[in-house]
Amino acid sequence: MEQRRTVYMDHAATTPVRQEVVEAMLPYFSERFGNPSSLYALAREAKEAVEEARGRVAAAIGGRPEEVFFTSGGTESDNWAVKGVAAALRKRGDHIITSAIEHHAVLHPCEALEKQGYRVTYLPVDEFGRVDPGAVEDAVTDRTILVSVMAANNEIGTVQPVAEIGRIAHDHGVLFHTDAVQAIGAYPVDVDGMGADLLALSAHKFGGPKGTGALYIRRGTRVATFMDGGAQEQGRRAGTENVPGIVGLGRAIELAVGEMPRSSARIAAMRDRMIRGILDAIPDTRLNGHPTERLPNNVNVAFRYVEGESILLLLDSLGIAASTGSACTSASLEPSHVLTACGLPPEHAHGSLRLTLGPGNTGDDAEYVLTVLPGVIERLRQMSPLGGR
Incomplete structure (x- = not known):
């Protein structure tokens, strides 16, 4: 039996x-399993690995190791x-500025703060x-304490200024936070060039393990402790460090940033080929x-008269894994807040x-998608009561 293409x-x-x-x-799951907070040699090995990874993350984003918190x-x-x-600067102000297309990891905290009396634009x-x-x-007002705008959008790929x-x-003397989760490894990220006082990243978006990330906090920035308990992470984020995950994050970001110029150029060429092919082959798209100001790997298109979920199911039957938007909301029946904010009905x-x-994607992968996608959309439009021809 022939194996299905994936x-x-x-x-x-x-x-x-x-x-x-x-x-x-x-090695950090087995022979180097020590707790970095202990004092013996086994623990020191783990501590050294954590600090080496911290240095790698700092180098990748142009910060200092002591400004990186796992x-x-x-x-x-x-x-x-x-x-x-918000907690650290409450006496100074109560106003936050963000965008309508942020990831829910920013939008939902903002909504929670509104319930506590903060104002959010x-x-x-x-x-x-x-x-x-x-x-x-x-x-910006005299009560503004934070601006939070993502570096690049996870759904449509738009890169922000x-x-x-x-x-x-x-x-205006206001702190700036950027969610750079999608940007790392896609294009150069530099905290000084961005003017970022705080920057978020996540290992599993660039070849690292799930469950490990980092927050860059510029030296001197006032931020309340988020988790209380032990004195880990300079006393600002309690909990025994996930040493294997942190080591993986450090290695992954080193590889991703090191390979970025060549990798991003190749992927961007494939992206452009797919965008042209889809728009040329499928009407009402x-x-x-x-x-142009978009992530090198992102192709996001809207087809009239079809449902995204149906597209995904048919593509999956052909061995193609794709999405209709953010993975965090893929179970929702509501339209993407990002697309509706851009004006799509x-x-x-x-x-x-x-x-x-x-x-890992190849030109053959791109051509396979371009070969089967028009038929998928045509089939769904023929079945659609919304107006397929």
Whole structure:
């Protein structure tokens, strides 16, 4: 029996752990299993591995090792940044500025803070999902304590003008946080160039293990402790360190950033080929996100007269793994908040397809998708009561 072909194009949701990363992690599950907080030699080995990984993360983003704090992932990092600043600066102000297309790891903490009396401004975006830096400046008040705008959107791939937004925040004496979960390994990330006081990242988006992330906190930035307990992470994030995960994060970010120039160029060429092929072959289709200022691996298109869930099921039957949007909301029947913020009517947003490429994808993978996708959409439109021809 012929084995079914598998084409994985959902790297924005998660990525396979690289073999080099697995090999780096393995000793810390067994012979180097010590607790970094203990004092004997076995523990010191683990502590040294954690600090080496911290240095690798800092080097990858242009920060200092002492400004990197390990977490359980991007969601915790974003929560810590938003809630931590709000708690630390409550006496100074109670206003936060963010965008309407942030990941829910930022939006939901903001909504929780609103219930506690904070005020949040959710900035609109244009049709391409871009935040206007001028709107950020217009929204700042004397009570603003934080601006939080993601570096690149996880659904539509639009890259934000974060350097300009960070400069505006600092001009007004306001802290700037950016969710860079999708940006690491895709294009150069530099905390000074971005003006980032806080930056979140997650290992499993660039070949590392799930359940491990980091929050960059610029030296001198006031952020409340997020987890109380032990004195780990300079007393700011309690809990025994996930040594294997941290080692994996350090190795993964070193590899991803080191290979980025060559890898991103190859993947971007494949992305462009797929976008052209889909738009040329399938009528009543539109590209979501910015046409040029977008992640090198992101293809997000909306098809009229079809449902995204049906597209995914048929693609899965053909061995293609894709998404309709954020993996965190894939079980929801509501249209993507990102697409509706960009102005898509709900009936169009429901027909979205996100294909996100990775280093393991080949030109043959892209051609396979371009070969089968038109037939999938045509079949669904023939079945659709919404107006298929």
